Amino acid sequence: MTILVTKNQLVIPGEILASGSGVKAGGGxxxxxxxxxxxxxxxxxxxxxxxxxxxxxxxxxxxYIPLEGDIVIGKITRVGITSWNVDIRGxxxxxLRVGNVIERDFDALRESLDRILQFxxxxxxxxxxxxxxxxxxxxxxxxxLRKINNGRLIEVDPVKIPRIIGKKGSMIQLLKNMTNTQxxxxxxxxxxxxxxxxxxxxxxxxAIRKIEAEAHTSGLxxxxxxxxxxxxxxxxxxxx
Amino acid sequence: MNEEITSLIREDGLRLDGRxxxxxxxxxxxxxxxxxxxxxxxxxxxxxxxxxxxxxPRELHPKHLAQPDKAIVRVEYRxxxxxxxxxxxxxxxxxxxxxxxxxxxxxxxxxxxxxxxxGTIDLFITVLDxxxxxxxxxxxxASLGLADAGIPMxxxxxxxxxxxxxxxxxxxxxxxxxxxxxxxxPVAMIFNTGELTLLQCDGMLTPEExxxxxxxxxxxIGQIYQMQRKALLAKYSQIEEQSDELDEEEE
Numbered sequence: 001m002t003i004l005v006t007k008n009q010l011v012i013p014g015e016i017l018a019s020g021s022g023v024k025a026g027g028g029x030x031x032x033x034x035x036x037x038x039x040x041x042x043x044x045x046x047x048x049x050x051x052x053x054x055x056x057x058x059x060x061x062x063x064y065i066p067l068e069g070d071i072v073i074g075k076i077t078r079v080g081i082t083s084w085n086v087d088i089r090g091x092x093x094x095x096l097r098v099g100n101v102i103e104r105d106f107d108a109l110r111e112s113l114d115r116i117l118q119f120x121x122x123x124x125x126x127x128x129x130x131x132x133x134x135x136x137x138x139x140x141x142x143x144x145l146r147k148i149n150n151g152r153l154i155e156v157d158p159v160k161i162p163r164i165i166g167k168k169g170s171m172i173q174l175l176k177n178m179t180n181t182q183x184x185x186x187x188x189x190x191x192x193x194x195x196x197x198x199x200x201x202x203x204x205x206x207a208i209r210k211i212e213a214e215a216h217t218s219g220l221x222x223x224x225x226x227x228x229x230x231x232x233x234x235x236x237x238x239x240x
Numbered sequence: 241m242n243e244e245i246t247s248l249i250r251e252d253g254l255r256l257d258g259r260x261x262x263x264x265x266x267x268x269x270x271x272x273x274x275x276x277x278x279x280x281x282x283x284x285x286x287x288x289x290x291x292x293x294x295x296x297p298r299e300l301h302p303k304h305l306a307q308p309d310k311a312i313v314r315v316e317y318r319x320x321x322x323x324x325x326x327x328x329x330x331x332x333x334x335x336x337x338x339x340x341x342x343x344x345x346x347x348x349x350x351x352x353x354x355x356x357x358x359g360t361i362d363l364f365i366t367v368l369d370x371x372x373x374x375x376x377x378x379x380x381x382a383s384l385g386l387a388d389a390g391i392p393m394x395x396x397x398x399x400x401x402x403x404x405x406x407x408x409x410x411x412x413x414x415x416x417x418x419x420x421x422x423x424x425x426p427v428a429m430i431f432n433t434g435e436l437t438l439l440q441c442d443g444m445l446t447p448e449e450x451x452x453x454x455x456x457x458x459x460x461i462g463q464i465y466q467m468q469r470k471a472l473l474a475k476y477s478q479i480e481e482q483s484d485e486l487d488e489e490e491e
Binding site for chain 1: 279296297298311352355356357358359387389392393394395396430432433468472473477
């Protein structure tokens with residue numbers, strides 16, 4: 001077995017990563033038999049990832065693929081008789097059943113669903129069930145899951161979300177603590193920023209855009225800390 | 241102005257636009273040019289100007305087209321009204337239907353469609369200026385757009401036409417060589433593995449000439465592939481520094 005790329009090397013689809021048997025395939029790659037030899041190729045643009053004898057690609061571009069347990073920020077696109085359809089920015093539309101929203105019994109003959117959630121409402125929900133045969137099923141019952149009434153909604157590339165959250169939540173904690181804002185991150189690439197200062201709100205958005213653009217570089221947390229310190233000083237000087 | 245063209249190869253052995261027989265036209269590529277599309281590419285190839293937008297994988301409408309085991313690829317290839325010599329009607333013509341079909345069949349084979357059941361991947365390719373070889377250029381642009389959208393693929397498709405002009409095999413035909421020449425053979429392949437995704441032939445070519453053409457096209461495709469690679473990574477190498485353990489920074 002031979003691994004033909006170095007760690008964190010930028011690769012494009014179709015680039016060979018490893019050949020010979022004994023190499024395991026991680027995410028973002030595919031195997032192919034060429035002259036009785038197994039070869040592993042990248043299937044997405046990203047950074048090569050090597051861990052022991054497993055090669056994979058951390059994608060730099062991509063859409064959101066729902067996973068059970070993900071917290072997502074969705075938008076109601078249809079109000080039905082006993083369920084809502086929710087846009088979760090993926091290839092599939094999320095379904096939110098009324099039983100997963102309110103605890104009491106719901107009588108569709110007497111009540112209308114748009115008294116609970118209306119078209120266009122933004123919600124923070126969790127995916128409870130998804131198997132690619134049916135559309136993902138969402139729930140609003142859980143800690144922190146709710147309808148979102150205020151804040152700024154921004155959309156980022158879903159593949160950059162792990163970077164925005166950071167190692168064990170370090171990046172998002174940094175953003176929250178330094179700007180004193182409430183930030184809700186959905187795995188589907190939607191972020192809600194809640195603060196009562198417009199300049200701080202703009203600053204947080206700029207910081208998130210910076211993380212998004214530089215997601216493939218190292219030492220990002222330190223650079224974001226410097227960036228926030230510098231910008232916060234400017235804001236306080238201006239307000240004086 | 242109606243000078244009669246007697247030969248497509250000049251006395252000094254070069255072609256009408258001053259290229260050598262196996263020389264490509266200047267090519268430039270840029271990805272991520274459209275804000276609203278998931279992936280996009282702008283490509284100029286000689287006088288060809290092509291813009292490609294990729295959407296998806298997304299929900300498919302109308303639903304009856306959906307396939308429960310895989311996504312479908314829909315390609316819309318269009319010539320702009322001002323892209324050809326005389327104004328073209330904006331309605332799609334036979335040529336556009338044909339090209340949309342062959343492009344989607346070619347792309348079908350390189351995408352992992354089974355990862356997105358019931359979905360669709362839509363490509364909109366608009367030729368702003370046409371000067372021969374647009375189907376190969378469109379495929380080259382399409383695969384850049386697909387990679388930019390982050391759609392998993394078996395490899396990058398790269399295309400380049402070869403043909404026969406004045407009894408000689410030439411690479412990358414221009415519009416006039418395509419129309420007045422003796423034969424035209426568009427080739428597209430995944431360069432890394434050498435798998436063909438498109439091979440058409442129009443005109444009279446002997447088996448030996450086809451073989452020679454394929455060999456020449458592979459060399460040309462190799463050059464174009466390197467440009468594709470550069471164009472795709474340009475966005476990242478600009479702000480690239482030493483990357484650390486991205487994988488372990490996940491939540």
